[in-house]
Amino acid sequence: MTTPLSGYGHHFGIGNIPFGVASHAENTRPTCVTRYGDSVIFLSKLADLSTHKDLKAALDQSSLNNFAAFAKPSQLTVRKHIQDAIRRDETLSALPKDAVKHISEVTMHLPVEVGDFTDFSCSHHHVQNAAEAMTGKRSTPPAFFNMPIGYAGRCSSIDVSGTPVYRPLGQHWKEKPMDSEIVFGPCEKMDYELELGCIIGRPLLRNARVLAEDAEEHIFGYVLINDWSARDIQALEMIPLGPLNGKNAGTTMSPWIITTDALESFKTAPPKRVQQQVSYLKQSGNKAINTQLQVDIASPNNGRTPQTMCVSNSSCMYWNLSQCVAHQAIGGCGLRTGDLLSTGTVSGEGDSEHGCLLEFMKASSTPPRGYLQDGETVTFSGYCGEGVGFGECVATLLPAKEL
Template sequence: MTSLQSDFGSHFGIENIPFGIASSDKHNHPQAVTRIENNVVFLADIVQSASDLQSLPGGIFSQPTLNTFAALGRPAHRLVRSAVQKLVKENKLPENSTEDITKCQMHLPVSVADFTDFSCSEYHNLNAGLAAMGRKGLPPSWGFIPPGYAGRCSSIKISGTPVRRPIGQFWEDNMAAMRGENKKIIYGPSRRMDYEMELSAVIGKPLPYGQTVTAENAGEHIFGFVMLNDWSARDIQILEMIPLGPLNSKNSGTTLSPWIITYDALEPFRVNGPGWKHTLPPHLAVEKDDRGLSIDLSVYVQSTDNDVTRACVANSKVLAWSFEQLLAHQASAGCGFQAGDLLACGTVSEDSDDARGCMLEHNLPPPAVQRGYLADGVVVQFTGRCSEGVGFGDCRAELLPAISTETWTSE
């Protein structure tokens, strides 16, 4: 490829009807929108043309985030999708309600109060452990709980926002350090910057504090799904995640795709999960294991010379835990959920060299060939597609240099 893909009109057919937040010269404040092919539909402008929409709270589509709309729950989301589909089929969208996607600026679709990142791919866990620690194995809790950590909300940014290489502390040689041979610490710009190709659920209907929900019923609280790039400084991560988990290595940026693909739009693409060989506790068990999602995901990396490489292609059906199970697991502590909260699945990786959803998995210990990490100035683009007419568009960001190149080294 000689350039990154830019036209995603085929992802947004009448079967999709996603939700986002956009502004333009004609619509100069961020507000709720949907998309038909390459046409952005400003929802506040169609209320008078669809009587069903007039039952919704006034001004709900004029707000700068989708949180209030998301909180209404899936019946309201279905009502709006159905009304839009009807107007499109009857060619009755008001003329002033639509603008070409190139005339619009996309914004974060929701205000995120809480963000949890899980790790649901067995292959990613195996490869990441080998690359980071020199040991190939699954976490002790694997198969009983989905492992996860709390992410940083302040650095969640919309697709297209550049991400800056972080500065932090890391071992000069992590493998030697773990053998006790060289524990020298460097403070400076990360030397192992990476992407992680992920999906995330977006919470809709809130779950009050102190209440729980089972995986069987958790879907009623999911508004929809986005693609997510969990930018990761691997050298900083390896030092800081023993014993508690990632912190600054994950805080430089998290990139979200702009369109929330609804729970209902993805129903035709449900598949059986990989399944477990043992019994799950009641809140995670499901009568029928059909809550997996079949989404074809790809990673493209554009170099500073504008060469484009397809670095990964994998399908989300490989994930061991469903998003409903992720929600039920975290809810079991009684934390509650707010509209706009994110639950990400972790790196989507399959069992092949071209299906590894991050660079860490391409840097296994010798004799494996190591590909290295991301250079300053590269652009990373994710794409996601279920079928003709139903896709996610893209999720992209450029990696900028660190704000300082100075380093400090321990004695």
């Protein structure tokens, strides 16, 4: 029934039941869907799904925002309804014919409207490797072990997986940062960043706070994120206010939101705490998400044979997304349904666990390749086990559009 991805097992088994937004030839208006194996189920076509009128109306929308805002028990009735249907008949033949399409027949759309996007810096390995690559010295930002450091990202350029990204234009140092001419033209150091993101479900009012221990109650689910990075543009612009145009050309989101329920049994211990933690960031027990993440690059230069650049795991991060949610909230800005919070590059300790190309540029590595070339396709995948995975997050880099 299902197609294995990237050498892993099945991603969309009965334990997953992810949510997305799709359209197809006879139904061009995007609406909310789930997936079992290679079958995409259009939820608003299921007459007996729920007696809750508002819930049915939410699933007929072109984004998951309304559904994500529902209380978890209502969301669970939908999950259970689909799981019961699968248990009764794995071929789904009892469902209305127009409710089930093969994945190859549908077009996936961005699953949510994102009102605010914050990208954090959760992996200590990434921070140290990036510092070494950029400054020649391994270092850790002063507040790294006190809180998840982050910056606000651009919402207008978040795309669903499959959408190409154009190489951006911008100003950058011609050669050595701080010590060469500043020139203008297409980015010469285009990079990806392997990230895990979460989508806010139940909103949090302005000036309301939530403890990291309880923050997953506000998370609807998780996605893979490629935070495309123009390293040369970023290097020039980020002193002292952080990245802007270097991160704005595109952010790719995987089409399927994997719910907190699906991931509940894939939790593990986080890395050991380096110091005492402030109350709102404390967590007990196994709160790190145990998802194996992989990066492959297919290049037109070698017949598009995928080259695996990284096999990492989201559990290696010092901070998890519940802690990011608690930290974002403590400042009083509130959280809205559909908000995206992302981990920053997920990198592990070894050279085979670098979640971006920048990390390979550090003096202690021998880079296996340079930055991205036009026409290359970057594919992320995430797999938890037992029929639960993220599928893929894919995008091809296209040449800069001329002025």
